[in-house]
Amino acid sequence: MLTVLLQQGINGIVVGSLYVLVALGLTLIYGVLVQINFAHADIVTLGAFAAYFFTHAFGGSYLASIGIALVVGGALGWLINAAIFAPLRDRGSELLPLIATIGVSIMLQNAMLAWFGPIPYAFDTPYSEHVIRIGSTFFTVQSVLIIIVSTTTIGLLYAFMKFTFLGKALRAVSQDRETAGLMGINPNYLIMLTFVIASALAGMGGALLGPVLVMTPFAGTSVIVKAFAIVIIGGFGNVEGTIIAGLLVGLIESYTTQFLDPGLIDIVVFALLLLMLAVRPTGLIAEKREENV
Amino acid sequence: MTELLATDGLELAYGQTPACRDITFHVDDGEIVTLIGANGAGKSTTLRAIAGALLPRAGTIRFRGQDITRLPSYERTRLGIALVPEGRRVFPFLTARENLELGAFKYRNDKAKVRALIDKVFAMFPRLSERASQNAGTLSGGEQQMLALGRAMMSEPYLLCLDEPSLGLAPMIVQDIFRTIRSINTAGTSVLLVEQNARYALATASRGYVLQTGSIIASGPCATLKEDERVRHAYLGRSAVEGVSERVSR
């Protein structure tokens, strides 16, 4: 029994840390723009395909393909923002960019459908075969890789936000864009940077998720639904909350699979979401704020 | 004296709603100039236009001989304009120190300079150094005003624009803030001061402009404005003016 708990705990954290990678991008974009980016899912999918073709068609190594997916994701984020979102924002509309993210998402999905077809691809990595055994728990080298890559990435992102001038500027833009402009910060540049970072994380998440996803042009959608839930449970725009909520959802998923039924995962996750909205609408960690006048 | 800032026929609007028209005024090097007026007169709107947070519909703004009318706010900061916005607008979830650092965003590649500037602000407001690692949102109103003022000074501006620095503060703290504004000016920074508290403003500045429903209706040296019948009637209880000017100048 204890072994099962431990084993599923490890599985949950592996899956959860992938969700965190995807959800953090949504959180960052939400924090800066107060806007949900529906196209985020498709960048996850494109990241997975970029890694797939790099390894399976060009014979590249899986490790390098993670970096490729990161770059492809970041470049896509830059392109989509520069070509579509930024011009719409300049026109001062609140609703148009949101609708545009849905439009971009549908466009990307159908472009991928045209190129890649509807049949799932089998994404094999050399690391999924190697099983490590410690005591009576098992995990693959792939899981270890996922944990290392995502922990490192999250740590780097955290340090960037906390200790660099640009990271502090990013937080300032998300708290008060006009005042950030008065500090000499170009908000448009930081919004662009946010899209690039968020999309790079999504692309990389795609490369790590590829081997466990049913890899079709719609693969990202299944992940993004949970990522949305995670962003809400973590408190919109709250980075720490998102990390905790992501791991929590990963654990819920793996324990539900073990003790209930895999078909119930979404029901349990979204029941938690509704519960959170009812009892703590500000999310797991409410930002500490005392109003003093 | 050389001209630092000059506006000519500014017309300001929020969307289609006009807020100010024909705003023409100037600030010379080393001056403290005040804009006074009742609620909704357009004082904040004018300051936001100077800082670039709001682009004018018509008219021009010149700063140190350069036309900055269409320059975005983040470039005006680099040229030497700083604004302490109405309501302080500190970044609530950043620490006091981080707020100050962002004030020096244009010096971000020079760590030693940023540190020296922070030390200067701490010398000006020792209270802030005790609160350095606290989130700005948890500071008291007076501390937040000090932080907003210190943050603006981090960019070493030629022109410091202040939007109602006395708003909601206890009289003791207001006196402190005004004393600091004077010493900042003495050290060489020109000041454009917006105040509802016309007594303090007229006692601190050398020249002033009176705004009413979006237009400048009077201007001149503060000594003259204090005697102006319209100003006295609208903004000053007759007797109190002299008393305050003595207290402030001490």
Ligand SMILES: Nc1ncnc2c1ncn2[C@@H]1O[C@H](COP(=O)(O)OP(=O)(O)OP(=O)(O)O)[C@@H](O)[C@H]1O
């Ligand atoms: N964001 C805004 N959108 C639309 N109208 C605005 C906005 N801000 C100010 N106004 C309008 O512009 C006019 C001038 O407002 P402004 O804030 O400049 O006045 P003020 O002189 O600073 O007043 P107060 O002393 O109350 O701060 C007012 O009629 C106000 O209603």
Ligand SMILES: [Mg+2]
């Ligand atoms: Mg105002």
